[in-house]
Amino acid sequence: MSLRPEEVIQKFRETGALLEGHFVLSSGLHSGVYLQCALVLQHPREAEALGRAIAETFQTENIQTAASPAIGGLIIGHEVARALGARFIWTERENGTMVLRRGFSVSTGERVLVVEDVVTTGGSTRETIAALQNYGANVIAAASIIDRSSGKADVGAPRIALATLDVPSVDPAVCEACKRGEPAIKPGSRKPN
Numbered sequence: 649m650s651l652r653p654e655e656v657i658q659k660f661r662e663t664g665a666l667l668e669g670h671f672v673l674s675s676g677l678h679s680g681v682y683l684q685c686a687l688v689l690q691h692p693r694e695a696e697a698l699g700r701a702i703a704e705t706f707q708t709e710n711i712q713t714a715a716s717p718a719i720g721g722l723i724i725g726h727e728v729a730r731a732l733g734a735r736f737i738w739t740e741r742e743n744g745t746m747v748l749r750r751g752f753s754v755s756t757g758e759r760v761l762v763v764e765d766v767v768t769t770g771g772s773t774r775e776t777i778a779a780l781q782n783y784g785a786n787v788i789a790a791a792s793i794i795d796r797s798s799g800k801a802d803v804g805a806p807r808i809a810l811a812t813l814d815v816p817s818v819d820p821a822v823c824e825a826c827k828r829g830e831p832a833i834k835p836g837s838r839k840p841n
C-alpha cells in the first residue's frame with residue numbers, strides 16, 4: 649500500500665484525530681486512546697490520500713460501487729469510490745434497520761466494496777454488508793482506515809484496514825488508569841462559546 653500504517657497513524661496524530669491519555673468512550677468504556685476520524689477527514693487532501701490507499705488494494709477487483717454506513721463512512725467511502733472510478737452510495741438507519749434510501753439501489757450481482765472509517769466491533773459494517781446482500785449485491789470485501797478490533801472483528805466478508813490500533817477498551821471497574829486515580833476525559837463534545 650502507498651501509505652504505511654505508521655504514516656496513517658501519523659496523519660491522525662498531526663490532525664488531533666488520535667489522542668493518548670485516559671478517555672471515556674461513547675460506549676462508556678475507558679481507553680488510553682481516543683480516535684475521532686472526522687478530525688483527519690476534515691482535510692480533503694488527507695481524505696483523498698487515505699481513500700486512494702484503500703482503493704489500491706482493490707484496483708483489479710472490478711468494484712462497481714463503494715457503499716458506506718452513514719455518517720462515519722461517508723467521506724472516506726466517497727474518496728475510495730472516486731479513486732476506483734466507482735459509484736458511491738450509503739446506507740442509513742430507518743427504525744433501527746440499515747437500508748438504502750434516497751432512491752439508491754443496487755443491481756443483482758453488483759460488485760460492491762463496503763467502506764468504513766473505523767471498525768471497532770464490526771457491527772455497522774456487518775449490518776451494511778447484510779443489507780446490501782439483501783438487495784442482491786455481491787459484496788466483495790470491506791475496508792476501513794483503522795481497525796480497532798486487533799484484527800478480530802468478523803464482518804462476514806474479507807476485510808482490510810490501513811492501520812490497526814491495538815489499544816483495549818475496558819470497563820471502568822477494571823481500568824488501570826482509574827485505579828491510579830487519573831481523571832478520565834470525555835472528549836468530542838464542545839458547546840459553542
Ligand SMILES: [Zn+2]
Pocket residue numbers: 670678679820823824825826827832
Ligand atoms: Zn478509567
